[in-house]
Amino acid sequence: MTRRAVVQGVGHYLPDRVVENSHFEATLDTSDAWIRERSGIERRHFAADDQATSDLAAFAAQAALDDAGMTADDIDLIIVATSTADMTFPSAATMVQNKLGMTRGFAFDVQAVCAGFVFALANADALIQSGQANTALVIGAETFSRIMDWTDRSTCVLFGDGAGALVLRAEDGQGTTDDRGILATDLNSDGRYRDLLYVDGGVATQNTGQLRMEGKEVFRHAVEKLAKTAHTALEKVGLGADDVDWVVPHQANIRIIQSTAKRLGVGMDRVVVTVQDHGNTSAASIPLALSVGKQRGQIKPGDLLVTEAIGGGLAWGSVILRW
Template sequence: MTLRAVIRGTGHYLPSRVVENAEFEATLDTTDEWIKSRSGIERRHFATENDTTSSMACAAAKAALADAGLVADDIDVIVLATSTADLTFPSAATMVQAQLGMTRGFAFDVQAVCAGFVYALANANALLVSGQAKRALVIGAETFSKIMDWSDRGTCVLFGDGAGAVVLEAKTGNGTAQDRGILATDLNSDGRLRDLLYVDGGVSTGTSGYLRMQGNQVFRHAVEKLASTAHTAMDAAGVGPDDVDWIVPHQANIRIIQGTAKKMGVPMERVVVTVQDHGNTSAASIPLALSVGRARGQIKDGDLIVTEAIGGGLAWGAVVLRW
């Protein structure tokens, strides 16, 4: 018998402020058609004055707990993926712990930018299968609108804010690819590629800084690395492209999503796509897409899911799981 980390509930939160592409036309040399043709994005949500990374994460967490039929003190650990925590410290995860009224267990942040949720899932999986925790709340939450250079049309039109969460519970499986839960993970990074995607601020500069990206270079690395990590994880799980019911990718750019699916040998009909409505929400994008895909009726019990993501670092990885 094998312990597996099984998804028991999902939830998400999106700020009430919806920004259509056309809004950028007043301040930037851009158009709705230009943005859509290059990214697939039509609109995104931006945090209001009442939204913080931790408050959005908490809202998504509450929705996931309700979906799972659990309360905060049923959770042993919170793993929160974010690059835009409210403060340098304490972690946003401990803030969520307090906001939920969770009086036990432990909480910590994971910072791997857009790959953050994949990293968080892998870490939570390790805690559950090792027996250190029985239930985990895994969250991705971002307020990237706080680190945008609004004069840079190549970046500021691409990102959005939001949060998504899943509840994981340790369950016994048979040790086969038919088990429910996380079947395999694959994580990678290459710090030599730091300058392709980074924020030019932090404690060394005394400013929060702005996001900087070499878009063409990131695109060039993305499809190859995403397909490679997905195949590595699928091989480890003992499954192939024909077994995949849904790819739930990081929602960065429709061309990256399409290119990766093609390279993986999975048709777009089996890809959950939300980038048109949310933009790139970094670490929040995969849990958002999981929750939306579930709500749409796309993802069903027993489905085999592959998630993959790449972000600053560069950091990238994939998770194969059965719903």
């Protein structure tokens, strides 16, 4: 028998405020057509002034628990992937733990920017495999609208706020790729590329800072590294692109998604795309896409999924799981 971390439920939350591309036309040299053509994004959601990242995370977590038919009392572990935690400390995860009324188990944050959810899933899988936890809430949540430079048209039109969550539970499998649950992970980082995507603030500067990005370079690294990490993870369990039912990528840019799918050898008819409706929500984008993909009827029990993401650091990785 092999202990597997199996998905029991999925959910997401998007703030009520919807911001269409046309919103930016009054203050920036941009247009709805320009944004759509270069990113595929049509709209995004922004958190209300009184909403913090932990609030969005808690809403998504509750939706995932409801989908799983479970309560917070059933959960041993919470991991929140975020780069926009409410405070320097304590962690957003402990705040979510409190909001859910959970007084047992343990909770912590993971910070790998847009790759955060992949890193969080890998951590949850390891903790479940080791027996440290039997159940886990893995959440990606962001309020990137709080760190945007609204004068920079190359970045501020790309990002949005939101949250998504998975409930995982330990189950015994046969040790084959037919098992449900997480089958393989692949994580990478390279700090030489830190200046390609970063926030120019923090404890050292004593201010929050704003997001800065070298878009062309990030695009180049993304296409190359995302396809490679997905292939590597598949090879770990002896699978290939033909075995994949759905690729659920980080929803950053439709051109990155299309180029990566082409390199993987997977048609766009097997790629879950949601970027048009919420923009780049960083660590939240993969669980958001998983939740929407299930709602649409695309993702079904037994499907083999590849998730992959890249973010500041640079940090990137992938997870292979059977739904």
